[in-house]
Amino acid sequence: MKKILLPALGLAFLLDTTTESCAQANLIHGITAGIGLARMAANKKDASAAKKDAPAAATSTYRGQVFPMQRTPADQLPKKGAEQVTEVETQLDRFHTALLADSASALCTPEQRTAIQTALVGLARAQSRWDLQPYQQEATFYLAEDARRQKAASTK
Structure with a gap:
């Protein structure tokens, strides 16, 4: 990031000495876009490293719709955040159980x-x-299915 920021500041300083404001504005927009692209590239590197850390997600199908179901084996839980991973997966398991138990009733309460x-x-x-x-x-799928079921129940 420092490699990008230093030339950008140098160009901004040089722009101070030019008199054409339109060209100056275009150059500033170009610099801003370049910095944005550099940040996106850095975020992609972080995301690819994160995907290596997390276990691969399996998929499940319900009414012709495919959705991911990621569950982490206990021996692969991260040291930092293990409790939070378990909490998310427990909540998702509750939704999945409700999904399979009944095809018409609501999947979840507001709580x-x-x-x-x-x-x-x-x-x-x-x-x-x-x-x-x-x-x-997965959570989005369950919440959308819950909304669909509630809408169907209210129109009866």
């Missing part, structure tokens, strides 16, 4: 909806390098 969101936030804080996407996709 359970809040609990999964809180658990995901807690895991993100405790394990910032962990790949949360499979957990988020």
Whole structure:
């Protein structure tokens, strides 16, 4: 990041001496875009390292829709954030059990909806390098299915 920032500051200093404001604005936008691209590249490196740390997600199917189901074996839990991983996976297991138990009733209460969101936030804080996407996709699937079921029940 320092390698990018120093030339950008040098160009900004040189822009101070030019008189054409349109060219100056275009150059500033170009510099800003370049810095943004550099940050995105750095984030991709961090994300690929995080994917190496997290176990691979399996998939499950319900009513023709495929969704990830990531569960971490106890011996692969990270030292930092193990409790949060277990909490998220426990919440997701509750949704999955409710999903398979009945095809019409609601999957969760408002308290359970809040609990999964809180658990995901807690895991993100405790394990910032962990790949949360499979957990988020699974939770999103369950919440969408819950909303579909509640809407179907209210139209009867």
